[in-house]
Each structure stands twice: as structure tokens, then as C-alpha cells.
Amino acid sequence: MSVPRLTLERRQLVVDSLGVGVATGASGFSFGAIAVASGLTVWQACVLSLLVFSGASQFALVGVVAAGGAPLSGAATAILLGTRNTLYGFKLASLLHLGGVRRLAAAQLVIDESTAMALKPKDPRDAPLGFFTTGLSVFVLWNLATFVGGLAGNAIGDTATYGLDAAVPAAFLALVWPRLDSSRKQVTGAVAAGLALALVPNTRPGLPVIAAAGVAALAALRVGRRDRPSPTDDESTQVSGETGR
Amino acid sequence: MIWAAIVVSAAGCYLLKLTGLSVPDRVLDVPYVRRLTDLIPVALLSALVAVQAFSTGQHLTVDARLAGLALAAVALMAKAPFLVVVIAAAATAALIRLVV
Numbered sequence: 001m002s003v004p005r006l007t008l009e010r011r012q013l014v015v016d017s018l019g020v021g022v023a024t025g026a027s028g029f030s031f032g033a034i035a036v037a038s039g040l041t042v043w044q045a046c047v048l049s050l051l052v053f054s055g056a057s058q059f060a061l062v063g064v065v066a067a068g069g070a071p072l073s074g075a076a077t078a079i080l081l082g083t084r085n086t087l088y089g090f091k092l093a094s095l096l097h098l099g100g101v102r103r104l105a106a107a108q109l110v111i112d113e114s115t116a117m118a119l120k121p122k123d124p125r126d127a128p129l130g131f132f133t134t135g136l137s138v139f140v141l142w143n144l145a146t147f148v149g150g151l152a153g154n155a156i157g158d159t160a161t162y163g164l165d166a167a168v169p170a171a172f173l174a175l176v177w178p179r180l181d182s183s184r185k186q187v188t189g190a191v192a193a194g195l196a197l198a199l200v201p202n203t204r205p206g207l208p209v210i211a212a213a214g215v216a217a218l219a220a221l222r223v224g225r226r227d228r229p230s231p232t233d234d235e236s237t238q239v240s241g242e243t244g245r
Numbered sequence: 246m247i248w249a250a251i252v253v254s255a256a257g258c259y260l261l262k263l264t265g266l267s268v269p270d271r272v273l274d275v276p277y278v279r280r281l282t283d284l285i286p287v288a289l290l291s292a293l294v295a296v297q298a299f300s301t302g303q304h305l306t307v308d309a310r311l312a313g314l315a316l317a318a319v320a321l322m323a324k325a326p327f328l329v330v331v332i333a334a335a336a337t338a339a340l341i342r343l344v345v
Contacts, residue, residue, distance in 0.1 A: 027327040044247060051255035056290060061254050063293055068302050071250030079257035081289055087282045089265015098266065107263040163338030166313030169298035170334030173314060176290035177321045188284050189291035196292035200300045212292030216284035220277055 013126055017117045017133035024055075024113050025141020030171060031058055032149025033156070037164040038066030042150035049146040053139060054111055056175050057081045060209070063168050069206025077209050088115040095119075095127035109135030188219040309345075313338035 028049060035045035040062060048058050057078035064074030088110050095118055098106050114135035118127040156162055180186050192212035199208035298314045299305055313334035320330045 023326055023328075027331075030328060030331045040247060044251060048251055048254070051251070052258045054258055056286060057254060057258055060289065060293060061250060063297050065247065065250070067296060067300065071246040072253065075250040075253040075257070077289060077293075078254040079261070081286055082254075082258035082261045084282050084286055085258070085262045086265040087279065089262055089267075093266050096266070103266055104263065107266050108259060110262040110265060163309070163313055163335035163340075163342070166298075166310040166338030167331045167335040169294050169310060169314050170317035170331050171327075172290050172293040172297060173317050174321060174327050174330045176287060176294065179287050179290070185284065185287045189287050192288035193291040193295035197295050197299060197305060200296060200305055201303055203303075205302060208296055209289060209292045212288045213285055216281060216288035219288070220280040220284050 009121065009123070010126055010129055013117070013121055013130050014133050016120070017130055018137050020113050020117060020134050021137025021141060024138045026145055027055065028142035028145030029149035029152070030167060031055065031062075031142075032146040032151075033153035034059070034066075034149075034164060034168055034171065035062045035146075036150045036153030037156070038062045038168075040065070042147065042154060045150045046143065046147050049143045052078065052082075053108055053142070054078075054082055054085060055142075059168070059171050059175065063172070064206040064209060066165075066168065067205045069204065069209075073204075073206030073210060077206070080210070080213050084112075085110050088112075091115065092118055092127075092131065095124055096131060106132075106135075109139060111135065111138065113138055184219065188215055191215050191219075309338040309341040312341050 031049065032042070032045050035048065035058075036042060040048075045062075048061065052058050052061070060081050061071075061074040061078040064077055065071055089107070092110060092115060096106060109131070114131050117134040118131035121127060121130055153164070156164070176189060180189060192215040195215055196208035196212050199211055203211075294314070298310045299307060316337040317330045317334040320333045325333070
């Protein structure tokens, strides 16, 4: 009796994966438009979507270039953002069991969304279905949408009039939003943002963002320690047993 | 220079993906590395939000982008999809520039 149930679950997984694919792929439109508005050609935007294929990294490269930063510091930011895909790969390797050419091809599809949909099914045998359905649908649509968005960005002309410069920080906010799920991450984000702004007047564009990686390195160190209330804290009277007086 | 950056990013990002699928889990599965990979996107993306919204070149500025960002935050709280958030921010900034 487990076969029809499994089929239903697999069908639902395909439907969910395609839904993620459409929603994420469509965002490629904004990437294409923003990339062209930032001074890239339509072809450069398309090559980024084909070969980098990781939204946050692509937006970062384009954002740093748009802000007048050296393209290679944009590349450094993009690569730093890509490190999380390595961690996804660790989780996926034992679920996908890929070797040779198939592994080389599947690697390009390792992104936030395909990982999430591979880890979603209760039966680990369904992981490849979630991974490839999501990864391939995002890949096809993201690249098509990048091309269309790039053409639209070219047609628009003066981009500040249309607020495309405001679309860039909004895109980054939308990318970081679901990650701010703990106070540790919220503090890390706030300190990183503050540090980057403090560095803007004194460093070359692009460097303030890379410097923010240092905040992550420090915050990751501190996660392991137990945070004890400070003994000098006036608010801690209740904890220290003085309430009995 | 942009092409060089594109090639470097593409090679780097692909190798990072491939490494994850290829290297045995335990080699890099150190708690610190795990936490770091979790926090790097938070730090970099937050810094990018701030720099992209409040600076022009090497100058700190506040302009119509702030209103766009504020509306993006509202849209995100309402669980709006990515494309809606981005378009809402752009439209807000464009509208303010049209009026002011």
C-alpha cells in the first residue's frame, strides 16, 4: 500500500519544486535589469546567470561594480557568498550519490532552493527528485528571465528615474531577510552594516563589504561561549537572589 | 575588467559547489566552519544593503532609496515574493523622485 502514497508524495514534491522554480526563476528578471542598469551588457548578465548561477553572488558582483568598486573586489564578495554552497554540497552528497560527469553537472545546480527541496522529503530516496526538479527549473527560468530583464533594462534608459538603484538594496534585503532567524544573526547583520557604512568614506568602494566578512568571523567565534549576565548589570538583581530582601 | 571578474566569480563559485559534493563530509565539518558559513551571507548581505542604500561612491547619502528600502521591509514582513519586493522598492523611489 505504500506505493500509491509514495507516488502522491512524489507528485506533490514535483509540484512544490516547480513552484519554487517559477518564483525564484522569475527573480532573474530583476537581476538582468539591475545588471544592465549597473553598466554590464546583456551578454555579461546572461553569462553570470549561466556560469555563476547563485543569486546572492550575482547581485553582489553587480552591486559592487555599480557602486564604483573594482570588479575583482566584486568577484571576491561573490565568492565569499558562494561558500555556503559548499556546506549545502556536504549535505547533498550523501543524498544524491553522484559520480563522474553527473556530479560535475549537478554541482552547478547546488543553490539555496534546490538544497531546501532536496532536504524536504521525509524519504531520502526522494531527495534527487526534489533537487533536480527545483535546480533545473530554476536554472532554465532564471537564465531566460535574466535575458528578458537585461533587454528591459536596456530599453528603460535613465535608471535612477525608475528607481532601479533602490531595487538593489531591496534585493539584498530580500536575500538576507529569511536568514535573520536568530538574535546572533541579527546582531551580526547590524554590526556588519554599521562597519561597512563607517568604512565607506575612507576605503575604496567594494572593500567595506568584504570587511564585513570579518564580523562574521568574529561572531562565529563567540557562538560557542555561554553568555552569562554581567555581574555589574543593575537589571540582574532578580537573578542574583536579592529579591528576598 | 568586468569579464575578468565574471570569469573569476564563475570559476570560484563552481569550485565551491563541486567541493561540497566531492569532499568527504568530515574534512571541513568543523563547528566553527559551519557557523562561519552560516554567518558570512548574513554579514555580507547586510553590508550590501547598507552600502547600496546609503552611499554613493565614497559619500554617505540619504535619498529616495531609503523610502524604497522601507517599503521593501514592509513587503517582506507581509511575506511578499522577491520580485514584488524589488519592484515595490523601485516604484517607491521613482514615485518620490517624480513628486519631489
